[in-house]
Amino acid sequence: MARHPALLGALALALAATAGCRAGGPGFSGPDILYVATPDLVGVEMLRLAGVTSGDVVYDLGSGDGRLIIAAARDFGARGVGVEIEPALVQTSRESALKTGVGDRVQFLWQDLFATDIRGATVVTLYLRDDVNLRLRPRLLRELRPGTRIVSHDFGMADWRPDRVQRVRGPDREHTIYYWLVPTDVAGTWRATLRPAEGPKAAVIELHQRFQRVSGTLDLDGRRLPIEGRLAGDQLSFTAEELAFTARIEGELAAGRFAEPGGRAGEWSARRQTSR
Known part of the structure; x- marks a missing residue:
């Protein structure tokens, strides 16, 4: 899963400001975000915080090498959809899913995460950037069903305050996981x-x-x-x-x-x- 903060503390902050362009597919171009994989232990804690079970459909927007979606299927029994704009990473994800034995429970799409149909998700995972999360926020609120769980690695949603925050110590630094429940409309x-x-x-x-x-x-x-x-x-x-x-x-x-x-x-x- 993945995209952003860098490998070591200070370097992470520098990369956050200078992320490079990623390749796009025909007819679409992705956000300007550097790919950095979420550490496995952080990904597992994200899925735990979201309460993922075998009844869930997990969407990872910016799925990188597919590790989080594969973990959701392998370790939690969920179904999963990874959305990734880099075709080589999509291919890597598909091959890894087959090797892991979860190819029938997951799919990886070469798509623009801003255009992907996300209405089937019960859990959405993110590792993007604050400004990208903010661009996604209207779609998440409009298209996801009330009660859908959203977890984001290291980046928030501006004034949409998280329902929970969890800190996880990784190999090189502390990571922050933000959790939201999509609210229904009552106004x-x-x-x-x-x-x-x-x-x-x-x-x-x-x-x-x-x-x-x-x-x-x-x-x-x-x-x-x-x-x-x-x-x-x-x-x-x-x-x-x-x-x-x-x-x-x-x-x-x-x-x-x-x-x-x-x-x-x-x-x-x-x-x-x-x-x-």
């Missing part, structure tokens, strides 16, 4: 019904969203309460003063539970009326 006005023991209550929930962070207001019983919450894929949780809510979001519908002070609880549901 807008929701008409809600709360069902406490004493009977149903109508409410209006106004939600604002910045990636996985959620804010807004809850209008209930003549009061307007501030909301603070967050998303984990399609799972929404928020508080409105003394009330705590959880719900699963499915498109324009929300359904879950709420808890009141004193341990009282009930179900609630909502339908989005307007989006933002």
Whole structure:
């Protein structure tokens, strides 16, 4: 997997600023990124942090010599797709997969990572560069399903803060792994019904969203309460003063539970009326 920071500490920083051009295929050209392989132990920790299982489809965007996709299939039982713009590396990856015995579980595509169809991924792995991650970010948020896991070696996503960060000591330096869950879209006005023991209550929930962070207001019983919450894929949780809510979001519908002070609880549901 791979692409960037260099082999030794200070040299890594220099290469980050001066990465050279890579070859492109017919009709496309790749980002200006130097290929440097992810150390095997770092790749394994990336897959562990993402919780990869045999039910996953792992996409490695900028897959280099294919080692991470091969490890996902060999060690975790997953299926995998490597996307690489350098044809010699694609060929190396395919040969390595056959030698390892996972050729039936993986494929390596000679494609531009900005044009590849990524909708089938349940896990996406990256070792690119901050600016390249930022260019990819709109596609990741738009095309990946809520709950898809993204792990990036050493490079973040600007103001899309990671859900988790892990440090891994490699042979020559410390590596950083960033982890995100793709959040669903909840922004807008929701008409809600709360069902406490004493009977149903109508409410209006106004939600604002910045990636996985959620804010807004809850209008209930003549009061307007501030909301603070967050998303984990399609799972929404928020508080409105003394009330705590959880719900699963499915498109324009929300359904879950709420808890009141004193341990009282009930179900609630909502339908989005307007989006933002």
